[in-house]
Amino acid sequence: MEKQTPSTMDIVNRGLARRYRKEKQFKLLGLSAIIASLMFLVFLFGSIVANGWTAFRQGAIYLDITFDEQALQVENLRNANYGKLIKTSMAELFPDVSGRSQTRRLNKLVSSGAAFELQDMVLSDPGLIGTTKLVRLPVDDEVDMLLKGHISRDVPESERRISDEQIAWVDQLVEAGRLQLEFNTTFFTAGDSREPELSGIKGAIMGSMFTLLVTLALSFPIGVAAAVYLEEFAPSNKWTDFIEVNINNLAAVPSIVFGLLGLAVFLNFFGLPRSAPLVGGLVLTLMTLPTIIIASRASLKSVPPSIREAALGVGASKMQAITHHVLPLAMPGMMTGTIIGMAQALGETAPLLMIGMVAFIVDVPGSFTDPSTVLPVQIYLWADSPERAFVERTSAAIMVLLTFLICMNGVAVFLRKKFERRW
């Protein structure tokens, strides 16, 4: 019998199931990759938020403070003993507390910064002297942790930093309605501090802002100008090739190297101030320039040559063709690149360590040359601190930083969508 040769359709049909199976497998693989990365992301955000959200609330104690004339020594308000006012008020609340050490333990419930708050109040309003007023004061970070449940009452007394006696006082105060958790304004209005309850991120935010302003003011014009020159004017020879290769290489240089460069050039050679946002901005400019130049060149390249020809064809000079037509069309891409570069700069820590922006700075910077720190460095500093209260502050600062980054990326997307033109 003659052997029957299978028709083409038979062969095709036979392989069909296998082909579809392969396709399905590939799809599943991609889907699982997406799910895995989403899970990592959720885990990351979840752990940060779970750790950090409590930092936005802060224990506050309400005390009846009598601004006693004698105690304050009215002629010298700056050096007056404000702590004494608090101690008097606490003693009135707990009349049975006696003895030096027990009184000291009681007074430890109130933050050591509370006296400074009273001083500020009196200095800004001397009319308070002689009156009695209900005043809201910060509590010590250990009390704060207890209120938030970060310190367990079940662990033996010797293993926690707050004693059973103190816990009893705290419970009494809570019952009396004098101690409660409130929105933590200090976190957004104060600079760094050794005391967790007095520390805030305003100093770091201002430092980041000044640094980024310097970076933006320098890197955007320089980056765009360099991109326009390289893309539109530069003759194509081995020099421009050399420059192009080097710009691409520069984008891959580890950022700490830029910090070393900043230390050597800006601080040691030019003698600019240490820890200043000005120098931080200069260093970050060096770091973001390659990103901006590469993004700007890509967006210039994507402008159709027909637009350039159209402009040249009606007699526009090269400059006019670029400024009137090419640049406006390339601008959304350039801005997107710049904002992404800025976001990179905002999250950068390493180069800033090299130029001294890692210092412990309490004051909120007010200018480009004031010593300051930036958000990621602040996070790094707090992560290094042993107090339990700094753990939640670390996470809270990360949340603030992430919010800034997401906002910046949102602005980038918005700008791209708004100014994108189709032809």
Add this chain to the structure above:
Amino acid sequence: MGMDTVLDMGDTFLTGKNTLGAIDSVVEEKVDREDRTTVGTQFVDDARMTCRDVNVFYGDKQAIRSVSIDVANNEVLAMIGPSGCGKSTFLRCLNRMNDTVDICRVKGEILLDGHDIYDKSVDVVPLRAQVGMVFQKPNPFPKSIYDNVAYGPKIHGIVNSKTELDGIVEDSLKKAGLWNEVSDRLDEPGTGLSGGQQQRLCIARAVAVRPEVILMDEPCSALDPIATATVEDLITELKEQYTIVIVTHNMQQAARISQRTAYFHLGDLVEVGATDRIFTNPLHQLTEDYITGRFG
């Protein structure tokens, strides 16, 4: 020079001065395919542009070989030829658009009204205002219709007032036959128009600068037949005021709108002559091969 001379001269055909339509009877013997000397009426008496011995190189590659041709005043000169024959390259030499290509070098002489446009002292900006250009693909700016047309006059400072500019825009759009369609929506984006309207907008944009010569690089290749017919009518009208050089792939189009036709073949200008004569009685074998559809 008459018919007999042409035949007597054998392979070295007319390269001297001739008048339009001097050859009207059928030539039996065509110029051999290997001979690339230009035949026909390259030169005219009232030339607007004169090109002599123009060579164009892209790097080491020669794209145009020794082309000499005149463009007469108020004529439509069509340039035809197979793809890659250099007709667009040559067209772009006429307003120095090739300057934008780094590796492109142009040798020879191209005169506009007696002045060499490749002279070192010549500025390309006023040159391009004198010699306007319309491109193959409609390329309006992504701006309003009004701004598209007003752009040229604005940058050249032709106008002093808004009313004057309004006048130029209206006038140019009318010349481009677009006014009736867009007069009520001048602030809408030019990119929102149909392909044919966009191309007429580009013509209006070129006309708005009041050029003397308009170069058109296959202006209808991206258009449908109806839009093509509109643009062709427009070219015929524009001829009254402007000198037009048009590159086209479409031989019927060349036949319909041009007075003279130049046939390019692989970088050589093979034949120039009155359009009627070229299409009925080509002198060169290559021209005949092309117009009878043997290649291209």
